Amino acid sequence: MSDLRLALVGCGVISTRYLQNAPMFKGVKITTCADLRPEMADRQAAAFGIKAKSLDAVFRDPKIDAIINLTIPNAHFEVSRRALKAGKHVFSEKPLTVQPKDAKKLVELANREGLALAVAPDTFLGPGHRMARLSVDSGEVGKVVAGTAFFMSRGMEHWHPDPTFFFQPGGGPVLDMGPYYISALVNMLGPVSRVTAMDGMGLSERTVTADGPKKGSVIKVEVPTTSLAALEFASGALVSLSLSWDVFQHGHRPLELYGTLGSLRAPDPNFFGGEIEIAHAREPWQARSSLHELCGKPNHPDDKPVFANYRMLGVADMADAIGKGLKPRASGELGLHVLDVMDAILRAGKTRKSVSVSGGIRPRPFSEAEVSSLLVSPDSTRG
Template sequence: MNPLNVGIIGCGNISGIYLQNIPAYEGLTLRACADMRPEAAQAQASRYGIEAMTVDELLARDDIDLVVNLTIPSAHFGVSLAALSAGKHVFSEKPLAVDFEQGRRLVDEAEAGGVLLGCAPDTFLGAGGRLARRLVDDGSVGRILSGTAFLMSHGMEHWHPDPEFFFKPGGGPILDMAPYYLGALVNLIGPVKRVFAMSSIGFPERVVTAESPRKGHRIPVETPTHVMALLEFASGAQVTFCMSWDVWKHGHPAIELYGTEGSLRVPDPNFFGGHVEVTERGGDWRAVDSSDMPLGAPNWRSPNWAPDAPSRANYRALGLADLASAVLNGTPHRSTGRLALHVLEVMHSILEGAVTGQPRAITTSLERPAVLDDAAAAKLWKGQPKAATAA
């Protein structure tokens, strides 16, 4: 079968890595991009040798099979719904929507229309996530009893050229960063059953320090920037969960899981590779490198990083290739709309529970995503030069 023709809507900061990676995957042909700012679409189209058009033009094109929604979170629902209504497969950046009921409508719309809906994060399909899943599934640490998950930094205003939306409703560290951590945890442990939470705003105002036209702009903060929760999983595991943009420095690992036979450290779920660390009961930590596995080699670095910072594995668009393989070859679809809907409900339940002080039961559930083995992962990736730099 012919590859799926891909059109991107949203040509902002995240679009560069998608535009760079899509041609490196099997089953995908990059055709066009669109943005509400015509100059942004034209700039990316010229850089990557594709066609720039308006959003309406892209949605009307019969030769676009898959729409990638890279708009800001508040626009995710409207753009995805329009694409699904036009009969397109859709892959959205996280979150699926800023409202849970809107997310549910997108899932229902896709299923009713017979098209696939996917959503970031797809990072758990990278080498680091697959290695951690293998160690859990083969019983290396036994049954998972508990764990911790930490994302702590001082926000986005020091690097993002226009970070205001991060600090408004629909933003914050929960809706922006928690999907990576929740996706990884659901992949390893299974669905969440119940949450308890509290939250705060540590800094009522943020000042943009990134070199951009917005430098010096003051942003009133309107959404929690420090959120702590206890997640109870259907399996019985309990995980302490902290997402914060109010921390200057910390020493916590991203994800640490504690089982009946040992412990496991999972690499940063914002990327696709890294070292997994494992102990056997009370033994020393043993590091297992995923960089030699498919979709694990460092291939990217941010222009915002220090010169001595190491490159990272950034294979964004893996979820698109997984979706395309499901359409073209009948393979399992893993970073699905239903997974994203479960994550969205968990996030909203955390935020709502923090306001009410009451535990919140999670109504959605699902099986863990099907395993993506190394051979299948290798078939998805055609390759590109290593150590590319973000656009």
């Protein structure tokens, strides 16, 4: 099958990683880029030898099969909707949209038009979470009864050159970081059925300290910056989830699951690699590294790689799924469910009442042979 010809829309911070990683994968080719600010598109086009075009020209171009939507969350719906209406498949950065009703519209539109819709994160397709899921599915820790998930940091204004959107509706740690944790949990445990939560805000204003034109500017915080939630899964598992940008330091593991036969520690779902740890009953913890698995070799940051960052794996999976008439693993339906859960956390936080969540989908497992088939040079992605 010929390559899926892709246009990248939104040429900001994360676009570089997509452009760097694209040549590692079979079946995908980024030919074009576009941005509301043409100079951003021109810069990436020159750096990566692709064409810069206007958004309208991208949507009109019959030689573009699909777009990768890397705009800010508040623009996701409109950009993805226009692309689907123009007959293009869509892979969107997270969250799929800001409002669940809009995400539902995108899923319905894609299904009606027979187009693929997929959504980041694709980190749960990496070896760390492939191993964690295999362990859960094998029954090694028994039936999962409970778990904990923590993402807590001191915000975004110290590193992102233009962090305003993180503190406006559509931003906040729930919508920004929740997708990694909730997608990883749904991949391991299946859909969420009920949520309770409480939330708060550490600071009503944030000052940008990252270098760039916005340095020193003050952002009004319009969203909760700390949310503590409890998730009930359809399987019966109960997981507490803490998401915060008010925490300088802490000592919690990103994800732990507690089963009837033992406990499992899963790696940071913001990255593709890492190690899992298993404790059988009262035996000591045993670590299993994903370093030597496909897409486990650290490649981020560029100068001193410590983390595995294989963004584009989900786009390659989408291209493969299109060829096989299947749904992508990181499907729009999964993104919609994850957004429903995040929306329930925000609503529960406001009302202090529990909120039920319906539907949901668990992605298909991802075998090593299937991962390998998407890579140009599989062995070069192992440490």
